[in-house]
Amino acid sequence: xxxxxxxxxxxxxxxxxxxxxxxxxxxxxxxxxxxxxxxxxxxxxxxxxxxxxxxxxxxxxxxxxxxxxxxxxxxxxxxxxxxxxxxxxxxxxxxxxxxxxxxxxxxxxxxxxxxxxxxxxxxxxxxxxxxxxxxxxxxxxxxxxxxxxxxxxxxxxxxxxxxxxxxxxxxxxxxxxxxxxxxxxxxxxxxxxxxxxxxxxxxxxxxxxxxxxxxxxxxxxxxxxxxxxxxxxxxxxxxxxxxxxxxxxxxxxxxxxxxxxxxxxxxxxxxxxxxxxxxxxxxxxxxxxxxxxxxxxxxxxxxxxxxxxxxxxxxxxxxxxxxxxxxxxxxxxxxxxxxxxxxxxxxxxxxxxxxxxxxxxxxxxxxxxxxxxxxxxxxxxxxxxxxxxxxxxxxxxxxxxxxxxxxxxxxxxxxxxxxxxxxxxxxxxxxxxxxxxxxxxxxxxxxxxxxxxxx
Numbered sequence: 001x002x003x004x005x006x007x008x009x010x011x012x013x014x015x016x017x018x019x020x021x022x023x024x025x026x027x028x029x030x031x032x033x034x035x036x037x038x039x040x041x042x043x044x045x046x047x048x049x050x051x052x053x054x055x056x057x058x059x060x061x062x063x064x065x066x067x068x069x070x071x072x073x074x075x076x077x078x079x080x081x082x083x084x085x086x087x088x089x090x091x092x093x094x095x096x097x098x099x100x101x102x103x104x105x106x107x108x109x110x111x112x113x114x115x116x117x118x119x120x121x122x123x124x125x126x127x128x129x130x131x132x133x134x135x136x137x138x139x140x141x142x143x144x145x146x147x148x149x150x151x152x153x154x155x156x157x158x159x160x161x162x163x164x165x166x167x168x169x170x171x172x173x174x175x176x177x178x179x180x181x182x183x184x185x186x187x188x189x190x191x192x193x194x195x196x197x198x199x200x201x202x203x204x205x206x207x208x209x210x211x212x213x214x215x216x217x218x219x220x221x222x223x224x225x226x227x228x229x230x231x232x233x234x235x236x237x238x239x240x241x242x243x244x245x246x247x248x249x250x251x252x253x254x255x256x257x258x259x260x261x262x263x264x265x266x267x268x269x270x271x272x273x274x275x276x277x278x279x280x281x282x283x284x285x286x287x288x289x290x291x292x293x294x295x296x297x298x299x300x301x302x303x304x305x306x307x308x309x310x311x312x313x314x315x316x317x318x319x320x321x322x323x324x325x326x327x328x329x330x331x332x333x334x335x336x337x338x339x340x341x342x343x344x345x346x347x348x349x350x351x352x353x354x355x356x357x358x359x360x361x362x363x364x365x366x367x368x369x370x371x372x373x374x375x376x377x378x379x380x381x382x383x384x385x386x387x388x389x390x391x392x393x394x395x396x397x398x399x400x401x402x403x404x405x406x407x408x409x410x411x412x413x414x415x416x417x418x419x420x421x422x423x424x425x426x427x428x429x430x431x432x433x434x435x436x437x438x439x440x441x442x443x444x445x446x447x448x449x450x451x452x453x454x455x
Contacts, residue, residue, distance in 0.1 A: 006032045009073065016069055016360060017062050018353045023341045026053055027070050030314060030339070034260065037312075049311065052296065052336055054268070054326065055318040057343025060402020063318040067264040076260040077107035077253075083317075084270045086288045096291045100301040103261050104308050107253035112244065119243040120236070127235035131179065131228065132172045134189050185229040192221045193234060250305045261313040265292070269319030272328040289330050296336045346402050351388035354403055355379075362406055366414060373421040374428040386438035387413065390445040397444075413442050 004012070009028035010021075017024070030051060037048045055063045064080065071078030079102045086096060116123070178184050226234070271285040295301070298311035317337055326340065346354075355363050363384070367377045391405040417431065439445045 003035055012073055013069055016358050017065055018350050018357060020062050020343050023055055023066055023343055026339050026341050027066055031070060031074060050314045051339050052315040053339045053341060054337035055341050055343055056321050058320050058345055058400055058402060060404040061343045061346055063343060064266060067316045071262045076262050077103050077110060077257050078262045079103040079106055080264040080266060082266050083268045087271060087284055096295055097301045099263060100308055100310055101303045103263060104257045104303045104305055107257040108250060108305060111249050111253045115244040115249055116240040119240055123236050123239035123243060126239040127232055130235050131232060132175050134191060135175050136171050187228050188225055189231060190223050190225050191231050193224050194221055254306050254308055258309050259312055263313055263315045265317040267319055268317040269321045269324045272324035286330060289333050293333050348388045348392045351391050351406060352384050355384045362410060366410060370421055374426055375421045376430045379433045382435035383433045383438050386435045386445050390442045393444045409442055413438060
């Protein structure tokens with residue numbers, strides 16, 4: 001668990017997200033409370049539950065980004081789900097448990113990656129030895145299948161004479177030096193890899209047939225012809241898999257999912273009953289709420305990695321609530337989201353800050369992309385103002401999609417440059433995007449004629 005203070009958490013979020021100070025404060029407090037809870041004596045710790053958060057605001061203002069960055073900041077398992085998913089045809093109440101199964105899978109993947117990094121150096125050494133064996137072997141081994149292994153077992157290589165062993169040792173030393181010098185990267189060879197077993201869809205979850213057999217059946221393999229540089233990656237992954245303890249990984253992953261997991265439920269307003277409808281509650285939508293409720297309240301969900309408790313997970317819900325109101329949610333669900341935060345619509349000034357301040361600012365992204373084709377882009381300050389204005393004009397004239405509108409503006413702005421850049425004979429070019437250039441290449445940057453909207 002991270003020991004970052006709320007102020008430090010907000011400072012980190014400020015590097016990527018503009019504005020929305022109140023929302024940042026609330027998620028920072030919720031995250032810090034997790035650390036505080038971990039310091040409480042165990043008897044009392046079981047009585048302290050997370051204070052779930054409901055974010056209210058239009059699309060594109062940073063709701064999802066806040067939750068995602070929060071999880072990444074503390075390396076916590078994270079899953080995002082659209083509430084409207086469970087209103088689709090074929091919806092089954094127990095499908096909501098797939099949220100927790102997905103979260104657990106993400107936790108397993110995260111912990112497994114951490115363990116593989118710890119054994120990577122050892123795995124690289126073992127993979128290199130296997131590469132040397134493959135490169136020095138005159139004939140490739142046939143791919144095996146489970147039936148052959150069960151009936152006849154793996155074929156053993158015939159004994160070698162001392163002269164053959166000495167020659168092989170000398171050849172391996174030469175090959176090792178060539179490998180280390182990068183001379184064999186493009187040489188092709190055949191390697192034996194695991195053949196992926198088919199997946200079955202059961203209750204909304206994908207189940208591997210091999211997992212269902214509990215490992216009783218030997219793994220089916222096949223031969224692949226690849227270059228040395230690709231074979232090295234495959235062999236390193238295989239060796240790392242052998243070196244790690246999957247039982248320990250599953251145990252740690254389940255613990256992290258339970259104690260540190262963050263579940264983001266978007267579009268929760270779409271499953272809220274609309275009090276103004278006048279024809280009673282929408283049974284389908286209210287039913288989805290009641291199916292989600294046990295997960296948020298705290299329950300036990302069975303996954304292929306074991307039983308997972310949801311009591312201490314942090315749930316963050318979000319919605320625009322343009323039509324429905326938070327009071328349209330069933331009272332039980334409202335009570336499980338005691339912290340409600342209103343996010344503000346983005347202004348032109350916010351758009352300018354989004355383009356210039358974050359570490360991953362859109363201007364930096366496009367500069368990096370076009371630099372790959374020897375195009376050096378720079379943006380004048382006035383040009384950023386024009387881009388921001390264009391985004392505001394488009395949001396005002398149509399659907400307000402917040403900061404996502406900037407992507408559309410940039411694609412229109414840089415269309416000609418992106419199309420013409422590239423090629424081996426392309427010289428290095430320096431281009432400065434000015435306010436005039438924006439006005440010439442982005443239609444929305446021009447003053448909108450409001451007469452066309454008058455009926």
